[in-house]
Amino acid sequence: MLTIGQLASYAGVTVRAVRHYHQIGLLPEPERDSSGYRRYGATAVVSLIKIRTLADAGVPLAQISRMLEADAATFAEAVRRIDRQLRDEIDRLQASRTQIAQLTAGNGLALPPEVAAYLDRLREVGASKRMVAAERDGWILVAARRPDRVVEWMPVKLAQLEDPQVVRLYRVLSEIFDSDTTQEDLLVEAADIMVALAEQAYRSGDMVAEEEPLDDLPDLLDALAAEHDPRTDRLRALMRERGWSGWNRMERLPEPPDRPPVS
Amino acid sequence: MLTIGQLASYAGVTVRAVRHYHQIGLLPEPERDSSGYRRYGATAVVSLIKIRTLADAGVPLAQISRMLEADAATFAEAVRRIDRQLRDEIDRLQASRTQIAQLTAGNGLALPPEVAAYLDRLREVGASKRMVAAERDGWILVAARRPDRVVEWMPVKLAQLEDPQVVRLYRVLSEIFDSDTTQEDLLVEAADIMVALAEQAYRSGDMVAEEEPLDDLPDLLDALAAEHDPRTDRLRALMRERGWSGWNRMERLPEPPDRPPVS
């Protein structure tokens, strides 16, 4: 007669595993000797080896007892089922590997490469780190909401950076956000540029209604800007004074597809 | 301000997941409103999207906060580490698929195909189902102990089945095990054949010492036989009377490599 340790070493498993199989009823509890030790016969070794063979093949413990009792056809069907599950799990992990290979630190995180490239360009034309970080967070929200559209918008945004007015706007905003004090003149200049750009877009007819409105996304972007820097509230106020509802959503017409949020 | 449900739906996760992230400190707990509800700002949405991006890529939650704080080099190193872990897990599952593809019901379970073929042949020459089942369990033990050698032994065992004496032995044993009563004459005949075979092997010098003794394997096989059918005890006794220790291990010489256990 064998002790639990001997049984376990015969089958190449741990003592804890054997006790676990007892607990879940996979392996029947054997008789105890006078001191309360479990005592196993040779058939227990055979059972344990069969169990481990299936477990090593990826069969969940909960299904092993059924499989050991099954006839050949049922067994084969179960094998197919387990194999499908293994394949699915492998596919999941493979997808994870593909995903993780796309991950880049910094601007690339949670953003398609086109947006990351836009952010890099923004930095090049003089936007400060904080400005770019704020812009990036905004685009993360946009990309989460409209992953299909965000890539289309990027060429438009990149083209806008060729306009000296736009470049000036981002530099002014950078200076505002990087400063410790509130500089009213800069805020006014920024608001003036934004209004000018809006009027331009309005006159040229570039402002067309978004077919699927972005719902609450503009509000969320406003809130995000305010959390990044409360001085954006003042900016919104100046926009309102000039006849525009502000910042992310222009009042007279809904958000146009080629004028996605600025910050 | 957003409720937890709104936050969750923005990021495409469940409410329970968000609370879980709070619990493990991955996402900071927000302020509560007057009624005790959690109230979130837009930055929480951004944080949650970043978290899900990494989690979807297979990063364990416990490592996400470190990765979000890491610089580009550390981040890249962490990405490589995660990818290695994913690869290892995929390899494990692939190995499981290979294993499970080898699995066959019945005799094939926990045995190499050569042994399964031997068992099929045994059935063909007239061994009963119970006899084959007992033999199979014995070979499961042997295969677990000496997986390297067991395949080598099979051609020898198959050749032995060409000997009419051996075939007769298995048929007699089958009759013994399938019967409800103890038939002394059959037991005597079986013992006589086994002794004759042993003497033959002894004289022809086929019995050479096993280089690596099988230790307690013979004892285990004896025990297994006795658990399958207690009448094997009587068989062992008859063998002893005839000058052989019995059954699985011959007394005058250690177990020969070409005479592996009979049952």
Add this chain to the structure above:
DNA sequence: TGGAGGGTTGACGTAGCGTCAAGGTCAAGC
């Protein structure tokens, strides 16, 4: 004003054991 549809904490369940904790038992050497 009542009901539907939010929100709150707390706790258990999942798979397959690993790993203490706090003891009792056994075999061997002194």
Add this chain to the structure above:
DNA sequence: GCTTGACCTTGACGCTACGTCAACCCTCCA
């Protein structure tokens, strides 16, 4: 006979990433 080390016992928590009640509170709308 005593110690020592290796083994056995049960009980319980830990791990991953939440799902799923339970029991109760809050808000909004017809």
